[in-house]
Amino acid sequence: MYEGPVQDLIDELGRLPGIGPKSAQRLAFHILAADSDEVMRLADTLKLVKNTVKFCEVCFNVAEENRCRICRDPRRDQTAICVVEESKDVVAVERTREFRGRYHVLGGAISPIDGIGPDELRIRELMPRLADGAVTEVILATDPNLEGEATATYLTRLLKPMGLRITRLASGLPVGGDLEYADEVTLGRAFEGRRAVDDQ
Numbered sequence: 001m002y003e004g005p006v007q008d009l010i011d012e013l014g015r016l017p018g019i020g021p022k023s024a025q026r027l028a029f030h031i032l033a034a035d036s037d038e039v040m041r042l043a044d045t046l047k048l049v050k051n052t053v054k055f056c057e058v059c060f061n062v063a064e065e066n067r068c069r070i071c072r073d074p075r076r077d078q079t080a081i082c083v084v085e086e087s088k089d090v091v092a093v094e095r096t097r098e099f100r101g102r103y104h105v106l107g108g109a110i111s112p113i114d115g116i117g118p119d120e121l122r123i124r125e126l127m128p129r130l131a132d133g134a135v136t137e138v139i140l141a142t143d144p145n146l147e148g149e150a151t152a153t154y155l156t157r158l159l160k161p162m163g164l165r166i167t168r169l170a171s172g173l174p175v176g177g178d179l180e181y182a183d184e185v186t187l188g189r190a191f192e193g194r195r196a197v198d199d200q
């Protein structure tokens with residue numbers, strides 16, 4: 001244990017995902033030793049992002065206005081929604097240029113170990129978007145790992161009775177990883193080769 005603010009910094013950093021106690025300590029001492037301007041710039045950026053960036057009221061992608069750039073764009077295809085776990089997955093799919101529809105960002109994936117069930121995700125908010133019949137295809141583009149699979153299976157069961165075309169990305173994505181780690185050619189191919197989900 002360190003004194004006061006140093007320990008506070010280690011504790012705060014240790015709360016970030018993927019940062020264990022050792023990494024938190026290493027980062028804290030990096031910050032302590034770093035140039036003051038550099039650290040202030042980081043602090044300012046953190047404040048700015050929390051004060052100005054919000055989540056789109058329609059799809060929950062990050063947005064600088066009430067609606068994100070994609071939801072505001074009238075040229076986007078209104079008949080297809082691509083469901084992803086995080087905003088970073090929107091960026092990954094956009095990079096492939098294979099999709100011209102809109103998105104729905106769940107805010108994670110079902111993971112009983114981490115206490116994340118369907119109610120912790122933006123699934124409830126997806127339903128009204130599918131209610132008026134304008135959307136005909138829902139593409140489930142969750143990560144190719146256990147949690148992503150569980151989430152896609154849950155959504156398939158939920159959405160199938162609504163008579164929509166439910167598709168999943170073709171196999172070929174690196175299994176166990178995040179969607180964002182797939183290169184754009186591989187992800188683009190998986191998108192192009194997406195298949196309707198069989199009844200489960």
Ligand SMILES: [Zn+2]
Binds near residue numbers: 057058059067071
């Ligand atoms: Zn949006």
